[in-house]
Amino acid sequence: MAKLADTKPKRAVTGTDLSNNDMQGKAVVMGLNAAIVTVSEDLPKILVVPQAGANAAASESWDALPFGPFDPLRHRTLDIGLRDWVQEQTHLALGYVEQLYTFGDRGRNAMEVNEDGAHVVSVGYLALTRTHESEQEGAAWRDWYQFFPWEDWRVGKPAIIEQTIAPLLRDWAAGQTDATPEELTRGKRRDRMRLYFGLDGVHWDDEKVLERYELLYEAGLLREAARDGRRNALTAHAGTGHDLMIGLPMQFDHRRILATAMSRLRAKLKYRPVAFELMPPVFTLYELQRTVEALLGLHVHKQNFRRLVEKGGLVERTGKMTTRTGGRPAEQFRFRREVLNERPAPGLRLAPSKSRAST
Amino acid sequence: MAKLADTKPKRAVTGTDLSNNDMQGKAVVMGLNAAIVTVSEDLPKILVVPQAGANAAASESWDALPFGPFDPLRHRTLDIGLRDWVQEQTHLALGYVEQLYTFGDRGRNAMEVNEDGAHVVSVGYLALTRTHESEQEGAAWRDWYQFFPWEDWRVGKPAIIEQTIAPLLRDWAAGQTDATPEELTRGKRRDRMRLYFGLDGVHWDDEKVLERYELLYEAGLLREAARDGRRNALTAHAGTGHDLMIGLPMQFDHRRILATAMSRLRAKLKYRPVAFELMPPVFTLYELQRTVEALLGLHVHKQNFRRLVEKGGLVERTGKMTTRTGGRPAEQFRFRREVLNERPAPGLRLAPSKSRAST
DNA sequence: CGATAATATGCTCAAGTTGAGCATTATTAG
DNA sequence: CTAATAATGCTCAACTTGAGCATATTATCG
Numbered sequence: 001m002a003k004l005a006d007t008k009p010k011r012a013v014t015g016t017d018l019s020n021n022d023m024q025g026k027a028v029v030m031g032l033n034a035a036i037v038t039v040s041e042d043l044p045k046i047l048v049v050p051q052a053g054a055n056a057a058a059s060e061s062w063d064a065l066p067f068g069p070f071d072p073l074r075h076r077t078l079d080i081g082l083r084d085w086v087q088e089q090t091h092l093a094l095g096y097v098e099q100l101y102t103f104g105d106r107g108r109n110a111m112e113v114n115e116d117g118a119h120v121v122s123v124g125y126l127a128l129t130r131t132h133e134s135e136q137e138g139a140a141w142r143d144w145y146q147f148f149p150w151e152d153w154r155v156g157k158p159a160i161i162e163q164t165i166a167p168l169l170r171d172w173a174a175g176q177t178d179a180t181p182e183e184l185t186r187g188k189r190r191d192r193m194r195l196y197f198g199l200d201g202v203h204w205d206d207e208k209v210l211e212r213y214e215l216l217y218e219a220g221l222l223r224e225a226a227r228d229g230r231r232n233a234l235t236a237h238a239g240t241g242h243d244l245m246i247g248l249p250m251q252f253d254h255r256r257i258l259a260t261a262m263s264r265l266r267a268k269l270k271y272r273p274v275a276f277e278l279m280p281p282v283f284t285l286y287e288l289q290r291t292v293e294a295l296l297g298l299h300v301h302k303q304n305f306r307r308l309v310e311k312g313g314l315v316e317r318t319g320k321m322t323t324r325t326g327g328r329p330a331e332q333f334r335f336r337r338e339v340l341n342e343r344p345a346p347g348l349r350l351a352p353s354k355s356r357a358s359t
Numbered sequence: 360m361a362k363l364a365d366t367k368p369k370r371a372v373t374g375t376d377l378s379n380n381d382m383q384g385k386a387v388v389m390g391l392n393a394a395i396v397t398v399s400e401d402l403p404k405i406l407v408v409p410q411a412g413a414n415a416a417a418s419e420s421w422d423a424l425p426f427g428p429f430d431p432l433r434h435r436t437l438d439i440g441l442r443d444w445v446q447e448q449t450h451l452a453l454g455y456v457e458q459l460y461t462f463g464d465r466g467r468n469a470m471e472v473n474e475d476g477a478h479v480v481s482v483g484y485l486a487l488t489r490t491h492e493s494e495q496e497g498a499a500w501r502d503w504y505q506f507f508p509w510e511d512w513r514v515g516k517p518a519i520i521e522q523t524i525a526p527l528l529r530d531w532a533a534g535q536t537d538a539t540p541e542e543l544t545r546g547k548r549r550d551r552m553r554l555y556f557g558l559d560g561v562h563w564d565d566e567k568v569l570e571r572y573e574l575l576y577e578a579g580l581l582r583e584a585a586r587d588g589r590r591n592a593l594t595a596h597a598g599t600g601h602d603l604m605i606g607l608p609m610q611f612d613h614r615r616i617l618a619t620a621m622s623r624l625r626a627k628l629k630y631r632p633v634a635f636e637l638m639p640p641v642f643t644l645y646e647l648q649r650t651v652e653a654l655l656g657l658h659v660h661k662q663n664f665r666r667l668v669e670k671g672g673l674v675e676r677t678g679k680m681t682t683r684t685g686g687r688p689a690e691q692f693r694f695r696r697e698v699l700n701e702r703p704a705p706g707l708r709l710a711p712s713k714s715r716a717s718t
Numbered sequence: 719c720g721a722t723a724a725t726a727t728g729c730t731c732a733a734g735t736t737g738a739g740c741a742t743t744a745t746t747a748g
Numbered sequence: 749c750t751a752a753t754a755a756t757g758c759t760c761a762a763c764t765t766g767a768g769c770a771t772a773t774t775a776t777c778g
Contacts, residue, residue: 026428027386027477030463069385070463072478078463102461102482104389104429104437118386119431123461191700286726304766306727327725328773341550645754663737665756686754687744 028104029118032082033067033125033254035100035261036092038141039278039291040131045141046258047090051251062223063142064251065258066090070123082125090139092129096277100124100260108228109252124257126264128277144262145297147247147255150197151209151262152297161197164246165216169193172219189219206296207267213259216246223249224256266296271347273314276335282318284330285309292348300350308348313339387463388477391441392426392484392613394459394620395451397500398637398650399490404500405617406449410610421582422501423610424617425449429482441484449498451488455636459483459619467587468611483616485623487636503621504656506606506614509556510568510621511656520556523605524575528552531578565655566626572618575605582608583615625655630706632673635694641677643689644668651707659709667707672698 036047048063068085075081083094104121106112113119131141145152149160173189183189196212198204216222220230223245249255268274275292289305309315315333323329395406407422427444434440442453463480465471472478490500504511508519532548542548555571557563575581579589582604608614627633634651648664668674674692682688 026388026430028389028429028431029385030387030389030480070387070480071385072387072463072465072480073385076465078461078480081463099460101458102437104431104440106431106435121389121429121431121437188700195700284726301766301768302725303727303729303768307765323774326723326775328727330726341547341554643755660737660739661754662739662756662758666736682745685746685752687756689755 027118028121030070030078030102031067031120031122031252032070032078032085033065033122033252033257034082034086034094034097034127035065035124035258036086036090036094036127036129037144037261037265037278037295038129038131039294040141042290042294043143043145044294045131046144046261047092047139048142048250049089049139062249062251063147063254065254066139067122067254069120078123079125082123082127086127092132094127094129096128096274098126098264100126100257100264103253103256105253108256109224122253122257124260126261128265128274130278130280144258147250147258148209148213148262149247150212151206153204153206154293154297154299157204160246164244165197165221166193166199168221169197169215169219172221206298207263209262209266210256210259211263213256217256221246222255224253269295269348270350273335273339273347275348276314276337279335282320282332282334284322284332285315286330288315288333292350296350305350308350312348313342314348386477387480389429389437389461390426390479390481390611391429391437391444392424392481392611392616393441393445393453393456393486394424394483394617395445395449395453395486395488396503396620396624396637396654397488397490398653399500401649401653402502402504403653404490405503405620406451406498407501407609408448408498421608421610422506422613424613425498426481426613437482438484441482441486445486451491453486453488455487455633457485457623459485459616459623462612462615464612467615468583481612481616483619485620487624487633489637489639503617506609506617507568507572507621508606509571510565512563512565513652513656513658516563519605523603524556524580525552525558527580528556528574528578531580565657566622568621568625569615569618570622572615576615580605581614583612628654628707629709632694632698632706634707635673635696638694641679641691641693643681643691644674645689647674647692651709655709664709667709671707672701673707 034047038045038047047066049066050061051064066086066089068081068089070078070081075084078099079097083097086092086094100123102121102123106119150158150165152158169189170193173193176183176189192211192215194200194202196205196208196215213222217225217230220226227249247255250258265274269292275288275295278291279288285306286302288309289300289302292305293299314336316336318332318334320332321329322332393406397404397406406425408425409420410423425445425448427440427448429437429440434443437458438456442456445451445453459482461480461482465478509517509524511517528548529552532552535542535548551570551574553559553561555564555567555574572581576584576589579585586608606614609617624633628651634647634654637650638647644665645661647668648659648661651664652658673695675695677691677693679691680688681691
């Protein structure tokens with residue numbers, strides 16, 4: 001076979017070499033992490049397991065996502081491993097599951113050495129499920145906006161943005177002496193701030209959840225950043241030295257994984273009929289709308305939403321009415337699962353409403 | 360911490376348990392695989408390294424993507440590991456790099472045990488680069504349509520679809536006695552066939568590269584499927600018993616990774632200005648268009664394409680003209696990299712032209 | 719019982735976007 | 749000079765999108 005790596009003498013590994021080389025240093029353990037989402041009472045919720053891990057300060061208990069190591073002897077694929085884990089830990093049989101990203105950053109509490117000396121790499125997953133009442137002991141559904149209070153714009157711009165985040169980020173951006181090459185490719189601090197948080201009149205992009213999280217992390221404004229040994233801008237800037245907290249932290253890199261899940265889900269809602277995974281078998285169009293709005297953190301125009309859903313052939317009428325919600329009775333609909341086998345790319349394709357209320 | 364997994368007694372692993380349990384069986388090696396794309400002479404090309412691995416039949420040499428194991432001791436992140444690998448193997452300093460997916464399927468030659476007993480999981484990456492002439496010995500740029508001859512529709516529907524693929528798939532679909540539950544969720548064989556390959560008047564979706572590849576693999580029509588011990592529909596159905604080959608095969612799961620890269624790139628072209636990563640510093644709009652068309656495997660409407668690019672503020676005029684291509688001289692443009700810091704989501708948003716020629 | 723609140727649902731309309739094609743202009747090849 | 753090849757400008761109908769008006773149907777409260 002061709003020799004490709006003659007310049008650096010260290011290691012000329014290729015396909016076959018992969019099996020010849022010493023693998024000791026290269027072995028890692030893959031942690032499978034699930035961001036399991038449901039929507040109830042107009043709030044998107046994720047399943048968390050509280051853990052008194054090494055990360056959390058003694059007084060606090062940071063939530064974690066359900067997770068466990070991938071055992072290649074036991075499971076044929078990563079997905080199967082994840083499903084099995086979740087089933088074991090929470091008794092939930094997952095339906096919709098989607099792999100998000102594999103994080104291997106050392107120093108972000110994902111890529112740390114465990115007690116056996118193995119490095120851990122995290123694979124993040126998004127799972128959607130209808131709401132199930134009785135969960136296991138210890139596991140709980142938590143409103144995802146508790147971890148991301150700046151992401152819910154349904155009642156207007158969250159106060160935390162102008163009151164807390166923007167000033168701290170401005171300080172951070174002002175403190176930028178010279179952009180590192182890395183920062184130049186990603187845009188300068190002030191630009192990223194404006195773009196991601198919709199400052200100075202830039203439009204809010206509901207899908208940039210991960211970008212916003214990473215920016216806050218880089219700026220040292222999150223507990224996780226402090227934990228990871230970053231300069232803690234919170235105590236440095238808050239003045240009072242109070243323990244400022246921008247959203248609840250999570251263990252390991254789990255808040256980052258949740259941010260990835262939120263970004264992906266918000267994006268996907270617009271071009272794939274995934275919202276229906278979260279709905280009961282029959283539902284009214286307004287119920288569907290509220291679910292979507294909860295996830296997007298935005299209101300959409302009610303009449304246009306119906307037009308989209310109905311004309312898109314995504315639902316079929318059941319003929320049955322419900323008076324469940326005060327007001328004129330609403331017709332109940334059913335998801336037309338067949339669309340998946342009809343058109344190549346069905347979806348919701350929705351644009352956020354510019355008017356506040358969805359009347 | 361909460362006990363979550365009492366039902367199945369095997370293993371009650373949680374965050375902290377992750378470090379207590381025996382990790383021996385769970386250690387894996389992560390293979391980093393790069394689908395490095397460039398476009399030259401109106402063809403998208405990927406960098407391959409030929410290898411006489413265990414997969415290939417004695418007489419053949421199946422191409423592989425550049426790859427190597429991730430060494431957590433040496434590299435802080437997976438991305439850095441990949442860049443370093445590629446640099447070593449091919450002397451290419453990658454610019455744009457994007458993680459695609461982590462494949463861990465046993466039995467698809469990704470998740471096999473190597474000689475040290477370690478299981479291998481593949482992480483696929485997409486990288487974009489301008490064309491560089493002098494590559495390393497052994498590494499070569501190969502037209503990606505050699506691996507996917509059914510994906511290039513620029514000169515009309517590829518003959519291989521109606522002549523070879525459709526009949527074989529129809530046989531396969533007809534042979535479906537009863538759908539497995541798995542097949543039901545993914546749609547029945549005949550539906551998937553129609554949707555993915557645009558049969559019976561369904562519109563061709565250029566982004567479904569991975570779906571098409573997986574369908575062909577499942578149907579046993581690809582060499583890789585035969586290698587993995589699947590019923591080989593090729594010899595079973597071809598009649599003559601000839602060695603039919605639908606596109607060049609690749610080692611391991613590399614053709615699958617390439618399919619993932621193609622899907623992602625074709626999708627991304629439409630909402631992010633990634634095409635410019637493949638262009639020289641100055642270029643004419645038609646050159647940009649040809650590059651995009653090569654990647655999509657489709658023609659687009661020339662005038663509308665310009666409108667989109669120009670009005671979208673993606674480029675700026677240089678004022679210089681070139682007569683390089685016979686015909687009226689074209690103005691040269693430059694990518695306005697600033698757009699990345701201006702609007703939240705710039706992109707090309709192009710729709711394939713319905714008329715064949717781009718006049 | 720009538721007014722009010724809270725939806726549900728139908729419809730309209732202007733503005734913007736998209737797909738397609740015509741017309742004109744500037745070069746090179748022959 | 750003519751044909752071929754592009755580049756570029758412009759138009760236009762069809763469709764999509766964003767927004768709002770109007771009306772219908774229920775529960776509830778006084």
